Amino acid sequence: MSKSLRVAVLGPKGQCGSCVVDELLSRGHSVVGISRSPPKAWPKSGEYGGIPCDFSDIKGLSKILSDGGFDAVVSAFAPPLANFEAVYTLGVEGHGNIKMAILRSTYRGPFIIIGGAGSLYYKNGVQLCDDESFAFKHWYAWPDVHLDYMSTRMFDHGQRAFGTFIRTFKWARSNRENPGWFSWMFRPFANWFLRSAKKTLTHRNTVGLIFCSRAALTMWEGVQETKWSFLSPPWQLRDKGIRTGKYEVHVDDTAGSAEYGIDNGIYNEDMAVAIVDEVENNKLTHKHWTCTGPIGLKDCTHQVLDLALSGV
Template sequence: MKIAIIGITGRVGSRIAAEALRRGHTVTGIARSIDQAKVPAGVQLVQGDATQPEQLAALVRGHDAVVSAAKFSVLKAAPLLQALKSAGVKRLLVVGGAASLEVAPGVILLDSPSFPAEYKSEAVPGKQFLDDLRAETAVDWTFLSPAALLEPGVRTGKFRVGQNQLLADEQGNSRISMEDYAIALLDEIEQPKHIRQRFTVAY
């Protein structure tokens, strides 16, 4: 498949690219500034501003899927969806956050007393992004929320899959490596199971 990744130079975006290349897909990386050293060998890196729908549409046209690993404080859902529709790309996968996951019935992590204030500048627009996607019926979107802790680590291929609730282990730890997160996202691209849905992964 031909996969375009927005936010390719970030820690998660670069690992998604590596997993896609590992599986034999063609990867186009979209970044505001070209820095080949920050992406895996084999990525076709192109310069572009994803917040500009016309510019983004020209870059993603002809791709089978678009992955957005951009910051929610920078890229909103509306221009992204507009660009995909204009380009005729049906499939969108979004690197989500954990803040919108439920920790109790009707209570999301973002609204819990223990949620760190310094994360809210990204978590609040992340929740809004998901809300905006849920109103979208033309694009086949998927929003993949990681566990509470998403860090560089080991590629194991062993993790649990959930829907809208935060997953934690018996000790109360909620974590997933970026490498295993990338596996879950590529699995969803290749064998879609969560069209117009959010899902989550954790150990």
């Protein structure tokens, strides 16, 4: 990097946006967080400022983008998860408003949109979110550690009911797949719960976030007026992890060249490294891409520490 950049981050408080802000500041860039109520200050040292703006105010956001002198813009927007029934509508409207604000502004620099894994293609040309029994069978294939992560994430978002649902899902799957001495006593309940879970996890409200992110991708495909790129995180995206600085980029197409992202993951901290590298280098303009990296390192670190403390 030859100079410090001024970068706007839409949605700086979320799990993706906050990691992007941290990474930008660590590299000496200037950051402006834009959201309805952005933080006024940032715990990490560096040049940070916040500008409040409701993304439904297209004219207001357009003016901020026109007047801000930004070298790059990163959208980490995601709709609130408080009401699953409204997630899809709020997500599509939010992404659409941001697109209109960008195109109506005078800003024409790099614009990176963070979407969802559901947009990634298998090699058979089917997108993940259009796969049969999405998302139940894909949850069923997740390792225990990722279900643990997802339940913790729901509790962090105040979604205690859904967090409890995920923990029960993990137990019911284990009861079926790894039976113990007394598992047969609870098998009827486990089977009943998994049948019910399938209805829940394939319901349009439950997968609203994934589908609104896919809609966001279709909004940008074919647009030439600005230097956008669209990042679909891998299916096992995790936060509160470790920054290793290691990642691989996979450019997506209908031939499934980024299918690797469907079965793998990355920590938000490393995904932020990939995003800021793209901010600085602009190699993926008009591309749909994902990135993968090492996961599970935090758990391994804790296991090694526990062993050391126990004297084993």
